[in-house]
Amino acid sequence: MFVGRSLRISLTAFLAASGCMAGPVLAGTIAVPEDLRPGVVRYALATGDAPDAVRTIGAMKGKDAPLLRARVWLDSGHRHQGLEELRRIAETDTYRGKASMLLGRAALEQADSQEAARWFGLAARYGFGEDKQEALYHLADFQRQAGAPERAGKILSGMDAGYWAAVGYGNLASDYARQDTNPARALVALRVALAMTEADQESDRQEDLRNRLLARAGYLAYQNGEYDKAIGFLEKVALDSPVTPLALYFHGLALAERGNHRAAMQSWHRAKKFPLAYPGVADAWIGMGRGYDLAGYLGQAGEAYLAANAAYESERVTLRKLKQQIREKGAYGALVKGAQTSDLEWFLADSRTMQQPRQAYLMDFLDTPSAQIAVARVARLERLDDRLSQEQSNLEVLLSELDHRATGGSVDEGTLRELRTEGNALEDQVEKLLEKATGPAQQRRLAKMERILGDANTALAAVSDVGSGDMGVGDRLKTLLSEIAGYRKRASALRATAENRLNELALAYVDDQDQRMVYAYDKTEQQIAHLYEYLALENLQETSQ
Amino acid sequence: MHGSQPLKGCLKSPKLLASALVILLSWVCIPGAGAATLDDRIDQLAAEVNDHSAKVEGLQESLLYPVNTRLTVFLTLETRKALDLDSVELFVNDRPVASHLYTPRERSALEAGGVQQLYIGNIESGAHSIRAVITARSADKDFVRREASHPFTKRPGALGVELKLGARAPDFEPYVSFTEWK
Known part of the structure; x- marks a missing residue:
């Protein structure tokens, strides 16, 4: 009976049925219906899996197809084809702004600012939404870097409120702070930047930028002797940001200037809870000793300085171990991979990024563009190898x-x-x-x-x-x-x-951190010496009386 | 008294100032162009590997999911901002075949018009059914769980089923619709 017979179908039959013997695998074998292909590619691009979409792009049709194809090419290493396609798109009326934006970014990556400015100009003219704002930001930044902050300010004033305008004003504030002896202009620019961040829809990005702007505004206000204003800015910094320890340190300084040493020491004590890798923490340790000193508790001041020195020495041991591990396992294994593996239970791991020294050093190291590029390069090659291995x-x-x-036989011809x-x-x-x-x-x-x-x-x-x-x-x-x-x-x-290349950068970074600890240690030693000198003089005075 | 010395001395030292400013002034990432050659070589290798992977994937797909028995299920969002998708479970003939928990990145990819290939597998010709269990948070912040099933007949040749999720104001009641692509 027809249904009762068993058929031994060989793999060859499967292959023949699927057509995979007919040479290279082409679009014809793609499992994605034509209408859904642009969506599948869009999903792959948005989730960072552009290489998975390489097979789909050839068979894609529609008005979105050229741009999606160019983006997949760029993300999958076909830089030349991607840029060619983008240049073609930039000459048409469809997605002209988007293509110009991508071309501008590519030129910026190659440090070709002239070409980048040309494309960003087109993107600002023909683009929409975030693309247009990003293009305008870059145009303003070119002016700023060329020493024309007024022209940069003019471009920024025409931008919509949001992330890019906020970063632009933040950069302008940095320039003003460097050039002016009075921080008034810089503070105004920072206030505008803070107002602009409110319109940013991406909450994580907004929070991070806002914290940095507030810490900077607090520091500038403190430098200008406006302590209440500084305290106001610094108290708005979130407690779980990488700039929190620095903000707490400045907060303590401003409070100390107001004569509130007890509250200042509370701020420094909170800053001390963070790993020494973060800026501001080493200073907060010294601050504790100074706080006791100012409050008249000289014995506790001495103890606080000694505790600070012990912390710096311990940190130097940690840094030496890290350096050793970088030499043995490489920076990627010791710093990046090492920071990912933790013995902490997942339910306790909420704030581990802020509290673990190695993670703190990784975050601080990755704050520099060169480190970001070096780590991304190794990570890309690792992903490539994982893919090949699979x-x-x-x-x-x-x-x-x-x-x-x-070896097991093939189709029974008689049955067929x-x-x-x-x-x-x-x-x-x-x-x-x-x-x-x-x-x-x-x-x-x-x-x-x-x-x-x-x-x-x-x-x-x-x-x-x-x-x-x-x-x-x-x-x-x-x-x-x-x-x-x-x-x-x-x-x-x-x-x-x-x-x-990553190891060289990481070792130089660890050396810098070590030097920072040495410097902090010397500073504390000086404070201890001053303290003992003062006590000795006091003692002499008492004896002579 | 020793304590009367100005406290801000430790901040005004150039090294500390410099370290503070490095953090505060690092707004802009300017990529270095020094390693362009290495990056070019990595790009070239990545391009070759990705082309190669496409060939391998095509071959694997053809070997493992021949056209005649292939069933592919796709997921899309019809109303993009109305649902915060949490998870999807997929059953073919009441057998669980795929489940997915969504990350924020995947959610935004779907909201941007992305199409997720949720499942690819083989089924024989004849009558079958697909059942999907969706958990999500609707735009009015309610947590919702919905089941939807779709009977279909598989004939020789690849079959794609698009699972489309949506929710309409004002009650944001979620719904699932199925489209067959032959």
């Missing part, structure tokens, strides 16, 4: 399955012939009955039978199309596997170079 494993399993099938004959006979019968069918109900039933038989014949055709055999696929799998081995070798060599 593919290698999958292909090896497929190859072994193919070998297994090849028998099924085909049976199917043809049934089709003839259905056709004859269709001619004689009297009512629509009979016609429907017979049409359904005809469709079922058609489907069965299609399946049989696929199964029986055992033409080129398993050898072709096996060879192809082996070729792909040897290609993977070659790519992994190249990726490994490039990773070694990239890791060396």
Whole structure:
């Protein structure tokens, strides 16, 4: 009976049915319906999986297709093709602003500011929303860097409130603070920047920028002797930000200037809870000693200085260990990967980014653009190798399955012939009955039978199309596997170079941190010396009386 | 008295000022161009690897999910801001085949018009059913769980089923619709 028979279908039959023996895998085998392809590519781009979309872009149609294709090319390493496509788009009316924006960013990456300014100009003219604001920000920043803050200010004043305008005013404030002896202009720019951040829709980004702006405003107000204003700014800084320790330190300074030493010491005590990696923490340790000194508790001041020195020495040991680990495991393993692995239970790990020394050093290290680039480079190569390793494993399993099938026999030709004959006979019968069918109900039933038989014949055709055999696929799998081995070798060599560059940066950073601790230690030693000197003089005075 | 010395001395020292300013003034990331050659080489390798991966994926897809038996399920959002998607569970013929917990990045990708390929697998020709269990937070902040099922007939040839989620104001009652792509 037809349904009771078992068919041993070889892998070759599957391959023949799917058409994968017909040469390179092209768009025809893509499992994504044409209408959904742009959406699938958009999803891959938005989730950072652009390489997964490489296969889909060739078969994509519609007005979004060129831009999506260009973005996938750029994200998957086909920089030249991506830029070519973007230049073509920038000459059309569709997505002209977006394409110009991407071209501007690419030129900026290559440090070609002239070309970048040209593209950002077009993006500002033809772009919309965030793209337009980002382009305007870059144009303003070029003016600022060229020493024309007024022209930069003019561009910024025409921007919509939001993240990019806030960053622009923040940069302007930095320039004013460097140039002016009076921080009034810088503070005005920072106030505008703070107002602009309110319109930013991305909460994490907004919070981070706001904290940095507040810390900076607090510092400038403190420098100008406006202590209440400084305290007002600094008290608005969130307690879980990387600038929190610095803000707490400045807050303590401002309070001390107001004569409130007790409250100042409370701020420094809170700053001390953060790892010494964060700016402001080492100063807060010294501040505690100074606070006791100012309050007249000289014995406790001495103890606080000694405690600070012990903390600095302990930190230097930590830094030496970190340096040793960087030499042994590389900076990526010791700093980046090491910071990711934690013994903390997940339910206790909420604030670990702020409290763990290694994580703190990683965050501080990654605050510099060169470190970001160096780490991103190694991470990219690691992802590439992970991908290749997974593919290698999958292909090896497929190859072994193919070998297994090849030795286990293939399709039973006799059974196939028998099924085909049976199917043809049934089709003839259905056709004859269709001619004689009297009512629509009979016609429907017979049409359904005809469709079922058609489907069965299609399946049989696929199964029986055992033409080129398993050898072709096996060879192809082996070729792909040897290609993977070659790519992994190249990726490994490039990773070694990239890791060396990262190691150099990380070691220099750790040395700087060590120097910072040495400096803080010397400073504390000086304070202790002053204190002992003062006590000795007091003692002498008392003895002489 | 020793304590009368100005406290801000430790801040005004140039090294401390410099370290504070490094943090405060680092608004702008200017990428270094020094390692352009290495980056170019990495780009070149990435391009080759991604092309190669596309070939491998195509081959694997063809081997594991032949056209005649292939079923692919996609997920899209019809109303983009009305639902904060938390998770999706997918059942084919009451057998669990896929489940996904959404990260904020994936949610925003769907909201930006992205289409997620939720499942790819094989089923034989004939009558089948798909059931989806959605948990989400609607725009009026209610937590919702909805089940929807869709009977369909698989015929030889690839079949794609699009699972479209939506919720309309004012009550933001979520709904799921299915579209078949042959």
